[in-house]
Structure formats: structure tokens, C-alpha cells
Amino acid sequence: MREATKIIRSTLTRTAPGEPLHPGPVFAAPYHAPGDPSAIPYTYARSHNPTWTHLEKSLAQIESGEGYRATALVFASGMAACTAVFGAILRPGDIAVLPANAYYAARVLAQEYFAQMGIRLRLTPTANNAQLQHLEGAKLLWIETPSNPTMDVCDIALLSEAAHRAGAIVAVDNTTPTALGQSPLALGADLSVASDTKSMTGHSDILLGHVAVRDLELRQKIDQWRTLTGGILGPMEAWLALRSIATLPLRLERSCLNAQSIAEFLATRPEVETVLYPGLPTHPGHAIAKKQMRYYGPVLSFILRDKAAAETFLAQSKLLTDATSFGGITSTAERRARWGGDQIAEGFIRLSAGCEAIEDLLEDIAQALDATR
Template identity: 80%
Template sequence: MRDATKIVRSGLTRAVAGEPLHAGPVFAAPYHAPGDPAGVPYTYARAHNPTWTHLEDAIAQMESGSGYTASALVFASGMAATTAVFGAVLRPGDVVVLPESSYYAARVLAQQYFAKMGVQLRYAPTANNGQAGQLEGARLVWIETPSNPTMDVCDIAALADAAHRAGALVAVDNTTPTPLGQQPLALGADISVASDTKAMTGHSDLLVGHVAVRDAELLKKLDQWRTLTGGVLGPMEAWLALRSMATLPLRLERSCENAQAIAEFLTTRPEVEQVLYPGLTTHPAHAVAKQQMRYFGPVVSFVLRDKAAAESFLAHSKLLTDATSFGGITSSAERRARWGGDAIADGFIRLSAGCEAIEDLLEDIAQALDAARS
């Protein structure tokens, strides 16, 4: 079956006469579990839950590729998934190579906690595979491509190859494209991690994250981290995620088409100083992106003259919800520099294309740019 068919059908249960097509969420803390717990599939919900299992099977199927089978674990958020990778892999004295520009909270977590516990941090740019120059003695290379919010792209296969030769594990934050848009494990990475709060679930109404791996030992360590730290995903969120993911192929195709059209349109406007989107042939790593991505993602970043121009643009847009996050079915945008933490211009806007009619989006963006100019 094609990936889209598998994903659309991944929420279905086995066909049993009289049973519903989709199982509901299983609300439980303890489960009936007499005798030896090893013989009982579910004992206590901090360790496992049937709704997680269903969601994890659906995600694992998306992360699997030719010649390998992935396993997935779901977490209460993308940051919980990130923390699990750092926590399961890094020990005092280990070196982690981080991207200079990437989702800032992962870098803050590394600085505020892991560095203080003796993990050494090295930084390098994502662009031009800059992290390849920092691999000596590294335990983990953390990649984010395309990076949020600057849309830098690196070559996952080339970096994974170089990292493995240096003895390091490779983790890719794959939030922006989702595993339907880009498969890090198929490209040679050891760990695929994502905030499924974004395009994966796409309705802007839940937090969820996942980690996918091929290696059984690594899976065990991550699973133990989740059970012992205990900030787990609720069954209702797991069920909502499973339900939302069935429409991922439709949503991603539409939102990425819209993102491409918006990016191309923005390049024609004199008010826009720079457009950052890997789908543009002018993006410095377009060829790499084209090779490793099935979809270029819903996020388009662009730069207006200054803070006032960006704020005016957002205030005049009627369709771009002024909110953070991305990957939702409704388009949104924000002036990213308002948060701090990223080396970006004051007029930098991160836009997330939704699934609205592209004509309406382009008309709205055009009038908001006109208004911002005056």
C-alpha cells in the first residue's frame, strides 16, 4: 500500500462484527493484572496504555522504510520527547553537537540542565552541513532540518554517515516536515524525534511528541526514561492524535502546496526583503531538500523592513491568525523576534500555511503587505 493509504487507515481497528471502526480512548490508571506482571500486556498506565499502542503503531509505520522496521514511543509534548533523547543518551563528559539555529527550547534545555550536569555542548550551523566539522569525540549530533525558524537545510544522509564514522548517534528533529514529508531513519539517522503538536496532528488543540528508532536497546532506554520521569501523554490526547493523523496526507499536501505558492508570491513583492523556504529554487540548499523531502513543509519565513512593518502586516491580515506554533489547518503567522532566543531580524515573520483556498490567502497577504507599506 502507498503511504497515504496506510496513514488514512491507521486508526481502524480489526473488523469484528458489531464493534466500532475506531476504538475509543482507554481511560485507566491500573489494569486488572493478577500474578506475574510479565504475562500481562497492560499493568499501570504510566508505563503503557492501549491508546498509546495504537498511536505508536501508526507512527512506527510512517517512520519505517525499506529494509528496516521502526518502533515509536509517544510523549506528552515535543519537548518531553526531546528531553527523553537527551536523558537516555547523554552522560557527564559526553559531547553533543547542536545546531546554532534551531528550535530554541531544545538549546535552552541543553544549556540550563545537561551542560550543568557535565555534558559538553558544541554548536555549528545547519547550513552547508556545518555540524560535520564538530564531530570528533561526539556522542550525539542533534539535527533540525528544515530548521525552525530560519529554514536552513542540511544533508541528513551525509551527516549521518560522517557522524557514524566518528562514533556518534544522530537524532533529527523532524517536526516541520513530519515523517510523511521526510524520513530521517531511512536517510540513516538513528533517532527521529518530533513535536506532533504541529503538522502531524494539525488542529492546534493538543500537545504530543514522539521518538522513533530502529535499535531495540535504545528503545528500551527511552521507554524506561518515559516510565521513570512519568510526565506521560493522556489517553484522550493520544486518541485525538490518532484521529487527527488520518488526515495528514490531505492536510500536508494542501498546506505545502499553499506554502510553495505563498513563498513564490512573496518573492515578487518589493516590501519583502528575504523569503526562506526550501521549496524555492533560490534556497541555497534546495537541491538537498528536494532529494530528501517529499514535501517542503508548511512553514515559510520572510523578512519585512522592521518591527513596525511586521506588526502592521500581522494586524492587517484577516486570515493569518497571529499566534505561535505552526502546522495547523488554519494559516497563522507571528513576528518571531518577539520571543528572543533566535538570531533573526526584528521584521522576521514565521508563517504557517494552512488548508484554506490559496486565492484567499494570496489576496489577504497582498492587502496586508499593501497596508503595511503605507
């Protein structure tokens, strides 16, 4: 059975007369739990919930591949999922290798919290597989490819193999492509981490994240962290996510096709100094991306001459909603440097292609660029 068919049907209930096609949310804090609690599937909502179970099974199916079965754990946000990986794996004195251009909030978390608790950090670029030079003695290798927002690419299989030889656990922030667009576990990573607020659910209306693993002992550590820290997803959010995942193959294919067309168009425009998108043959990481990605993702970045040009572009656009985050069915864009924290130009724009008609998007982008002259 093909991937799209499996994903679309993964949200259905068991086939039984009288059962609804899709499960509803289960709202409960305690459950009836007489006797031995280890024999009861649900006891208390900070540990487990039937709606999570449905969602986690769907996510695990997407994360699984030929010859292995993944399991997934859902969290209240992508950052809660990141925190769970750091917290469950790292102890004072351990070394973590992180991309210097990883998602800004993940870097702040590592530098201002975990490093203050005795974790030793090594920050190195994503491009050119630079992390290979910093793995000796590491406990955790954190990879993000394509990186957000600079769209740098590294080789997950190559880095995972080297990290395992060095005795490190490998986690991949797979938010931008989603598990449908790129399969870190199949490429050798131990953990696949994502903010499912983005493309996985795609409607810009819920916060959630997940961690997928192959190793059951590692899963238990992540699960225990979630239960003890309480970074849990509400049943309504889990149900909304489950409802949304079924359309992932349709949404992702359309938004990635739109992103490719937009990147190719921007590359022809004199107002644009640089286009950063792994789907372009001119991208330095294109060969690696072509090897390890099914889709190049809905996100691209480009640079206009300065802050004023970028703000004029955003103000003049009628179809690019000026907002942070990405991966929704609506196209969005923002001048990313306004947040600080990333080493990027003032005219740097991160654009997330939605599912609108590409003809309309290109026409709108063209007129907005015209206004920057």
C-alpha cells in the same frame, strides 16, 4: 500500498464483526494484573496504555520504510520527547553536537540544564553541513532540517554516515516536515523526534510528541526514561491524535502547496527583503531538500524592513491568525523576534500555511503588504 492509503487506514481497529471502526480512549491507572507482570500487556498507566499502543503503531508505520520497521514512543509534548533523547543517551562528560539555530527551547534545555550536569555542547550552524567539522568524540549529533525558524537545510544522510563513523548516535528533529514529508530513519538517522502538536495532528488542540527508532535497545532506553520520569500522554490526547493522523496526507499536501505558492508570491513583492523556504530554487539548501524531502513543509519565513512593518502586516491581515506554533489547518503567522533567543531581524515573520483556499490567502497577504508601504 501507497503511503496515503496506509496512513488513512492505520487508525482502524482489527477487522472483526461487532468491533467499532476506530478504538476509543482507555481511561485507567492500574489494570488487573495477577501473577507475573511481565506476562501482562498492561499493568500501570505510567508505563503503557492501550490507546498509546494504537497511536504508536500508527506513527511507527509512517516512520517505517523499505527494509526496516520502526517503533515509536509517544510523549506529553515535543519537548518531553527531546528531553527523553538527551536524558536517555547523554551522561556527564559526553559531547553533544547541536545546531546553533535549532528550536530555541531545545537549545535552552541543552545549555541551561544538561550542560550544567556535565554534558559538553558544541553548537554549530545547520547550513552547509557545518556539523561535519565537529563530530570527533561526540556521543550525540542533533539535527534539525529545515531549522526553525530560519529554514536552513542540511544533508541528513551525509551527516548520519559521518557521525556513525565517529561513533555518535544521530537524532533528527523532524517536526517541520513530519515523517510523511521527510524520513530521517530511511536517511540513516537513529532517532526521529517530533512535536506532533504541529502538522502531524494539525488541529492546534493537543500537545504531544514522539520518538521513533529502529534499534530495540535504544528504544528500551527511551521507554525507561518515559516510565521513570512520567512525561506521559493522557489517553484522551492519544485518542485525539489518532483521530487526527488519518487526515495527515490531505492536510499536509494542501498546506505545503499553499506554502509554496505563498513563498513564490512573496518573492515577487518589493516590501519583502528575503523569503526563506526550501521549496524555492533560490534557497541555498534547495538541492538537498529536493533530494531528501517529499514535501517542503507548511512553514516559511520572510523579512520585512523593520518591526513596525511586520506588526502592521500582521494587524492588517484578516486570514493569518497571529499566534505561535505552526502546522495547523488554519494559517498563522507571528513576528518571531518578539520571543528573543534567535539571531533574526526585527521584521522577521514565520508563517505557517493552513488549508484555506490559496486565492483567498494570496489576496489577503497582498493587501496586508500594501498596508506596510
